Amino acid sequence: GQSLEQPSEVTAVEGAIVQINCTYQTSGFYGLSWYQQHDGGAPTFLSYNALDGLEETGRFSSFLSRSDSYGYLLLQELQMKDSASYFCATASGGSYIPTFGRGTSLIVHP
Amino acid sequence: DVKVTQSSRYLVKRTGEKVFLECVQDMDHENMFWYRQDPGLGLRLIYFSYDVKMKEKGDIPEGYSVSREKKERFSLILESASTNQTSMYLCASSPSTRPRGANVLTFGAGSRLTVL
Numbered sequence: 001g002q003s004l005e006q007p008s009e010v011t012a013v014e015g016a017i018v019q020i021n022c023t024y025q026t027s028g029f030y031g032l033s034w035y036q037q038h039d040g041g042a043p044t045f046l047s048y049n050a051l052d053g054l055e056e057t058g059r060f061s062s063f064l065s066r067s068d069s070y071g072y073l074l075l076q077e078l079q080m081k082d083s084a085s086y087f088c089a090t091a092s093g094g095s096y097i098p099t100f101g102r103g104t105s106l107i108v109h110p
Numbered sequence: 111d112v113k114v115t116q117s118s119r120y121l122v123k124r125t126g127e128k129v130f131l132e133c134v135q136d137m138d139h140e141n142m143f144w145y146r147q148d149p150g151l152g153l154r155l156i157y158f159s160y161d162v163k164m165k166e167k168g169d170i171p172e173g174y175s176v177s178r179e180k181k182e183r184f185s186l187i188l189e190s191a192s193t194n195q196t197s198m199y200l201c202a203s204s205p206s207t208r209p210r211g212a213n214v215l216t217f218g219a220g221s222r223l224t225v226l
Binding site: 008030031032033035041042043044045048050087089090091096097098099100101102103 | 216
């Protein structure tokens with residue numbers, strides 16, 4: 001089977017940088033995705049890494065190391081609106097069905 | 111703007127009732143999914159479909175069934191609702207392109223079901 005581990009909660013102050021880690025155990029790995037979900041809202045896609053390295057999209061970056069089965073989401077210049085849950089996910093194996101981690105609740109303080 | 115639309119945002123049903131949750135996507139996606147989300151447990155896959163009339167069980171299919179008669183519509187059915195099925199239900203879709211497409215899901219707003 002597949003499993004993804006991420007911290008349950010991370011707190012930071014406005015303007016800071018925060019990193020949310022994700023470690024995974026899977027077979028037939030095809031990449032790692034990140035999603036953001038605000039309270040009461042639907043998850044929305046943030047990024048996808050198929051290869052090792054850093055992908056940058058504005059204030060958000062995502063990193064993958066396949067040899068370490070590890071990835072992270074980096075949020076810079078934190079804003080209050082970044083307070084949300086963040087999920088890592090991977091679609092692996094022949095079926096390409098995404099499995100999600102349990103999510104990290106990010107709390108941004110003024 | 112592309113969308114996944116879930117028919118009901120909030121539902122309250124009684125134990126033993128049959129419940130239908132409808133989901134429609136307008137992106138011509140091949141893959142559609144039903145997830146259940148509970149606090150501390152993340153998103154758990156109930157069923158998915160990769161084509162019309164095709165369906166596969168996910169991690170927690172017990173007590174649920176699905177129907178996909180048209181490409182754009184994927185329905186989740188609770189034959190006899192129970193209190194432990196009180197939850198947020200999320201529908202999602204993705205294109206069949208691999209591997210990136212399968213890793214990029216578009217979600218509906220969710221249907222919060224309460225079973226009394």
